[in-house]
Amino acid sequence: MNLRRLSELLGLSQTTVSRALNGFPEVNEVTRARVIAAAQRLNYRPSASAASLATGKACAIGHVVPLTEHMMINPHFSDFLAGAGEIYAQFGYEMLLRVVAQVDEADVYRDFASRGRVDGVVLHGPLTNDPRLPLLKSLGLPFVVHGRCDEEAKDYSWIDVNNRRAFYRATGFLADLGHRRIALINGLETMNFADRRRQGYEAVVAERGLEADPALVFSEDMVEPYGYRAAVELLSGPQPPTAILVSSVLPAMGVVRAMAEHGLRPGRDVSVIAFDDSLSFLQASGEGKTGEVPFFTAMRSSIRQAGRRAAEMLLEQIGAPDGAPRRELWEAELVIGQTTGPCPADRRTPVPADEGRG
Known part of the structure; x- marks a missing residue:
């Protein structure tokens, strides 16, 4: 269906049809309604070039x-x-x-x-x-x-x-599970969203009296190999974290790969929370079905x-x-999946008596 054919079917000039579809005031409302109804019924979509000529916009x-x-x-x-x-x-x-x-x-x-x-x-x-x-x-x-x-x-x-609140909630959720040594694998912190995510993480670390170790915080482009490299460094260190907060599901996949190489299972040995943009090519099998539990625990918001x-x-x-x-x-919505659990009993550290909950 094109403009010429639509005009013929309506018995109107192409100019009138075009002006009706583009909101020109000289077209009466009865004609406009008739043109719009026919365009919708016949699935007509004006080309951008034609609309540009009619309205003076680039479209x-x-x-x-x-x-x-x-x-x-x-x-x-x-x-x-x-x-x-x-x-x-x-x-x-x-x-x-x-x-x-x-x-x-x-x-x-x-x-x-x-x-x-x-x-x-x-x-x-x-x-x-x-x-x-x-x-x-x-x-x-x-x-x-x-x-x-x-x-x-x-x-x-x-x-x-609300990136700050999303990572404040995620870090607090891990603290509630007993984790005190929590790592952050963040995005590039020159980007405003990543800076806010770190703010949320650091606020909980300060309020709860968690371990504030610079060696637990990473900042880089959010791709799978980065998550893998950061996790290998964390898990190979003398004091590996019991939980890892990851700024995207892509590096989180790298984290899980590194954990597998170390014989660790997400949720049992090390908890992982990812920020999940509901990426179309990563829809999990069974996602959304009644009773199905997603793999990653995540702060979720559809990009x-x-x-x-x-x-x-x-x-x-x-x-x-x-x-x-x-x-x-x-x-962001907190979605509980399979990658989080209580801090392993043998890795727990005492909680200060005056710990703030914020």
Whole structure:
């Protein structure tokens, strides 16, 4: 079904049909309703190029991936794009993905704005006090941040998970199970989300009087080999942890691999909690079935759903550019799986009498 065929079936000009679908005020409401109903019934979707001509908009959303030692092209990023792409397609928008050297990233945003290549952008991988924020504001380019760049975060639109609280809850859960030597295998802490996760972990360590050992904390790109290397170092040391908190299910898989090589079983010998983005390619067998217990105990929040919502927020901003910034902070769900259990009796250490629970 294309615009010409839809117009013929309705007995209307292509111009009238296009204007009805794109909200032009000169089309009366009866005609508009008739056109929209027919388009839905016949599964008609306007092409982005046709919509661009009709509305004067690019009908495209930009996503920029800087090439650095930290590669944003990973399963987390892919699932986010898949969710966002579903919303773009629903509203007749295309996705413009640019992969560039990090030093050229600012020039891409300037090109987007000066040439009208996109109607807005999603900012990925925000840093604390990220310099891209003032640049996008100065360009007048609508944007939504996946995450936050600062503590206040009041003058721009963003969607984020409450990372500090998620890791506060996860660390507290392990402490309640009797674990006192808890390791953190974190993401890159130049990234705002990882910095917040460490804050949550450290708050519980301080409040509960847990062992605060710098040798228990790691920070690197969240891939499986990193989790393996960190776990090997932890488990081979003179004082291995009884629990490990991992910033993604990908390095958590590496942790489990290292444990297997050391003859250790998750949940019995060492407890493991991962942050789980519900990645599409890692859906566990039987996941979601009644009575099935997931493998990893996890703080869970769907990154695909975050992609959908970020896209909706950006399109709302494009449609109402004078509206106030939108901010959404999601809470992660604690899902109990098979990888956590009480601290082994032979590894327990005395709890200080004045321990705070916070």
